[in-house]
Amino acid sequence: MVGTCHAAGVKVVADSVINHMADASGTGTAGSSFSKYDYPGTYSAADMDDCTSPVTNYADRWNVQHCELVGLPDLDTGEEYVRRTIAGYLNDLLSLGVDGFRIDAAKHIPEADLADIKSRLTDPGAYWKQETIGAAGEAVQPSEYYGTGDVQEFGYAYDLKRVFDNENLAELKNFGTAWGLLPSDKAAVFVTNHDTERGGGTLTYKDGARYTLAHVFMLAWPYGSPDVHSGFEFSDKDAGGPRDGQVNACYTDGWKCQHAWREIAGMVGFRNTAAGAPVTDWWDDGGNRIAFGRGDKAYVVINHEGSALTRTFRTSLPAGDYCDVQSGRGVTVDSAGQFTATLGADTALALHTGARTCGGSAGGGDGDGGTTATGASFHVDATTRWGQNIYVTGDNAALGGWDPARALKLDPAAYPVWKLDVALPAGTAFRYKYVRKDADGLVTWESGADRTAAVGPTGLLALNDTWR
Known part of the structure; x- marks a missing residue:
């Protein structure tokens, strides 16, 4: 995987969980049994922090960094053996070609412990960003971790959601440190991530254009180091990913592939060109x-x-x-x-x-x-199965003259929204419908009456439809 990514010009940052172990028991992928506080061959109860109760007081540094985050066994990262074992794990990832790390739950690990672990890496300069969710009045603040690496700025995502949902984009003219956010050169920013998209605090793919335009702004605006979360559909907070680990293609089996959406992918070159x-x-x-x-x-x-x-x-x-x-x-x-x-x-x-x-x-x-x-710029929200595609046809020759064989295929880059721009003269009135074609050639027309539209005097018409 790493080699494939590197060949495509993509670096790999591993999401590394080094604060805690699993609050569970069972059999590991290599066949060994484990239980809470006992992980044969790796850690035992002696390698855990003395506090075995959940974190309850974020105003108490010791409680935050030595007790159990939501009941997960807390590793004693001040212990030499634990530090050496974690560093060995990260070095193994580096040997596979990984380019850096995102440290999960970093605020629950003393910064001095992280600095010690990082110093043991075969490449101490590997990219390093840390999950440190800041809040006023808490004992542990993101600024403590600047010396180790970048810090994820969750406030950035919360602010973007508020503005794109309920306020005016004009307010973004000075977006960044003037809003109380972290220094730009230390901030790792995002519109949403794998945790926040389930809690309602950030925009998600379900927010449609607001979500897409927020990404356009993030990648165009010179603040922080941006992340684009590319995930899968979910119906509830605990919904898992597509089964069996098989990825047939983007936009199928629930995969959203936001990284490939034209509106988002096109902004990567924009950001690189505009850097500085x-x-x-x-x-x-x-x-x-x-x-x-x-x-x-x-x-x-x-x-x-x-x-x-x-x-x-x-x-x-x-x-x-x-x-x-x-x-x-x-x-x-x-x-x-x-x-x-x-x-x-x-x-x-x-x-x-x-x-x-x-x-x-x-x-x-x-x-x-x-x-x-x-x-006309066609946009239709249409769910499909593997091998199916969405087309548009209509009474105008440019739309195939109602012939399904000449219908125009829409682009699924923003699935489930399919898009296509069709050149038509200003003032053109037309009727149209969407059709779905299976891999075996079966054609299904959407239900209902013909849709009608007209290109206005400005010469550009945006159509936002839903398959029926």
Whole structure:
């Protein structure tokens, strides 16, 4: 796995649980039996902290760092044998090619213990970030761990959810340390993670465009080191992952594959290109429409409203053609650093100097600072099984003229929402329906009457539908 990731240019950070052991008994994967406080070949009761009751008082440092987190046996990380064993485990991962570690429950381990363990690594400079959920009045604070590595800033995710849910994006103009968050160079940030998405405190894939646009903002905004959580569907707090450990493909068997969504994946290059560049050319409408540049390297627009946005934007980008990595359409920036574009409801636009052409996708510059692509942007929420795909067809020749064989396939990158942009002249009225095709060619039409729509005078129509 590590080799495959490295070949694709992806580094591997292992989520390492070194604060505690399992509060259970049974048989391990290698066949040995274990029980709480007794893990043959690794640890025994003598290697656990003296406190065998749960953590109950977060205002008491000793209680937090020596008692049991939700009843899990707490390892005595001040003990030489335990430190040596943990370091050996981490060094084994490094020998497999792992590039760094995310330390689970770090606030429950004294920082001095972590520093000692880290010093024993064969690569003490390996990336190191720590789960230290901070709260006012607690005895253990995230700032204590700056000397060891990065610290996960949970407040970042909580603030993003509040703003995208109930407040105005215009407020994000000074988002970061001015909001009381950790120093940018120490903060590991995220929109959601494997823990918080189940508790309601952060945005999740179930929040639709708010979730996607929050990722666009996170990857465009120069604060912290961002994480993108790529997970699976869940129906309740304790729902597990797809069974049997088999991953047939993204968007099947419950896998969400957020890392591959076009809106998110396209922002990785944006962030890398903009690294080190300051925020410039900020614009907002006082509400949920914002835009900002990253010096002369990049520019992003976010329209978190229920209607389209058409505007001429002023940037610091060099003149020329660019590819909007959100839509795949071409955009031309004129000699004054301006371009005109229309964004559909709850969509974004992102340009950077590392993406000057769209590689044959729809669009292209018109020479006057605008986009040439006009037509309909189809979005349909449709659940499928392995081998099934969603298509659209309609009474217009560009939509296949009601012929399922000529229907247009939608992109599942944001599954269960399937997307497709179709070029149609401004003012075009049309009827359409979605169809589902199985791997064996079986065609299923959605139920109900024909859908109707018309491309407006602005030349861009956003359709947000649900399979019926």
